[in-house]
Amino acid sequence: MKFSEEFETRFKEMLGNYPTERSVLVPTLLYIQDEIGYLSDEAILEIAGRLALTELEVRNVISYYSMLTTKPRGKFNVQVCTNISCMVRGGEEILAHCAKKLGVGHKGTTQDGLFTLEEVECIGACSWAPAAQVNYDFHENLTPEKIDGVLDEYRKKATQ
Amino acid sequence: MAELVSHPDEVRIVSRRFGQGATEIDRYLELDGYKAVQKALGMGPDAIINEIKNSALRGRGGAGFSTGMKWSFVPKTSAKPKYVLCNGDESEPGTCKDRLIFEQDPHSVIEGVVIAGLAVGAESGYIYIRGEYRYLSIIMQKALRDAYARGFLGENIFGSGRKFDVYWHGGAGAYEVGEESALMESLEGKRGIPRIRPPFPAVVGLWGGPTVINNAETLANVPHIILGGADWYAKLGPAKNGGTRLFCLSGNIAKPGVYELPMGYNLKRMIYDVGGGIPGGRALKAVVPGGASCPCLTADEVDVSMDFDSVAKAGSMLGSGGVVVIDDAQCIVKFALRTMKFYRHESCGWCIPCREGTDWLEKTLIRFHSGGGMKKDIDNMQYLAENMLGRTFCPLGDAAAMPTIAFVKKFRKEFEDHLEGRPCRYEKEGATERLPVMAH
Secondary structure (H helix, E strand, C coil): CCCCHHHHHHHHHHHCCCCCHHHHHHHHHHHHHHHHCCCCHHHHHHHHHHCCCCHHHHHHHHCCCCCCCCCCCCCEEEEEECCHHHHCCCHHHHHHHHHHHHCCCCCCECCCCCEEEEEECCCCCHHHCCCEEECCEEECCCCHHHHHHHHHHHHHHHHC | CCCCCCCCCCCCCCCCCCCCCCCCHHHHHHCCCCHHHHHHHCCCHHHHHHHHHHCCCECCCCCCCEHHHHHHCCCCCCCCCCEEEEEECCCCCCCCCHHHHHHHCHHHHHHHHHHHHHHHCCCEEEEEECCCCHHHHHHHHHHHHHHHHCCCCECCHHHCCCCEEEEEEECCCCHHHHCHHHHHHHHCCCCCCCCCCCCCCCCCCHHHCCEEEEEHHHHHHHHHHHHHCHHHHHCCCCCCCCCEEEEEEEECCCCCEEEEEECCEEHHHHHHHHCCCCCCCCCEEEEECCCCCCCCEEHHHCCCEECHHHHHHCCCCCCCCEEEEEECCCCHHHHHHHHHHHHHHHCCCCCHHHHHHHHHHHHHHHHHHCCCECHHHHHHHHHHHHHHCCCCCCCHHHHHHHHHHHHHHHCHHHHHHCECCCCCCCCCCCCCCCCCCCCC
């Protein structure tokens, strides 16, 4: 399986950072996911082969970490926090608003494949609540109007 | 970039370079950067450890253990390499301070890691940053490259003839990994399941070598102590509680933000003066003083000094510095449910009291909040939570149980108000159905 040159450079560099090869596994899985959208069967076999692990050992790790997914999802993963600091400032309303606007529920993907909605645990934006992350970008001090604007921006970005 | 705030009562040590472009190495150097590590190179391990011990610096991750003591537990000689591991897996609900340190002053963490390494005789360190903080990993990776390029890291640091490497490592979403032994498992490329202790990481840690694990804020304090001296630092707070803390004010408060205040700052003043009080003409109902795992304090209990020992005496914990303010429009049953939902989701399932306990408590709380609670459930919840305490490999079980016990004990009436199908009186008017707490 072919990954980008950037990935290969990073992978090689990271292997040199640890006494055991396996240590690169968690961040590497996330980089692969960033590149191809999800952890496909092919990608799992590839990384298992490179690190001399079994497929099961890799899947065992994947299933533990909440950011890692073996299922394809939308181009933009809208992760709305509803944990305590966000909840008391309207995080659930933001989630409900997104669900209505996108027409999908938790972990649902829009038919055009643009958005996946996810209710997530604390993302470390408590003092700027309510907050969401779209892929890795933080959007904070949200209101329903503000998240509308955010989602519209991403939609525009995708069609440009 | 996260928004910065300020207040006249702040004492800026860890945050003194915030908003000043210190991510650039030249700017960091202008602001006394990398002076402490050069001083430490001339001090010798025992002198460094003594300085940190005398400064009364205690772990900022939550446990509040003496940093100098922790370092002193690392054996002087070891057949296996020793390591320093910086815990930047910040995931405790209510906590967003390490994020600012990495964003605004990444070199201070690197410097802290190197000084810790000099103190314990390690030659490499890892900075573990949670996966969601991708932009901070990019900032940290650049900071590391810049430090290598200047010869501050690598084979011969500052021309001293000593070797020290610092690497970045990234997570992929797991609260549990913030626990020190789970953190090491994760760094070794495994599921973040806690290890049985003893042996403690200081003796058998990463890849079997002695390992010092400190929170990012703890390590960011270290260079300032080395430069300013232990006496100066210790005197900033009450006895045995040196320095300042980054307090993350969040929830129903007028001016949320991350404020650096002296250890021992009064909580009431923090809420009403620094944080500007409760907005919307509402009254204070409760405060979670140190992140989701800490037992709440009621409005009558907030006249407390925010240092490790005083908050413990008040029946809670200073924890990770996440101060979550709850106003009287909030339902405590729902708040308890959301807290438990988090712990149920994050429990790794390795030990039964935590795996089953969090699930059982969540189910009971869901039933309660939807109006189907029974009177005996109130006592059952407390009994169940009390029986999780101290019966798990890692503190996640305690973290789930402790706030639950406090919610039930201190707000029993609110639980009783939900009995036998009575609607929750806190739900917004006009809401035709209760907001479901979604399962994931």
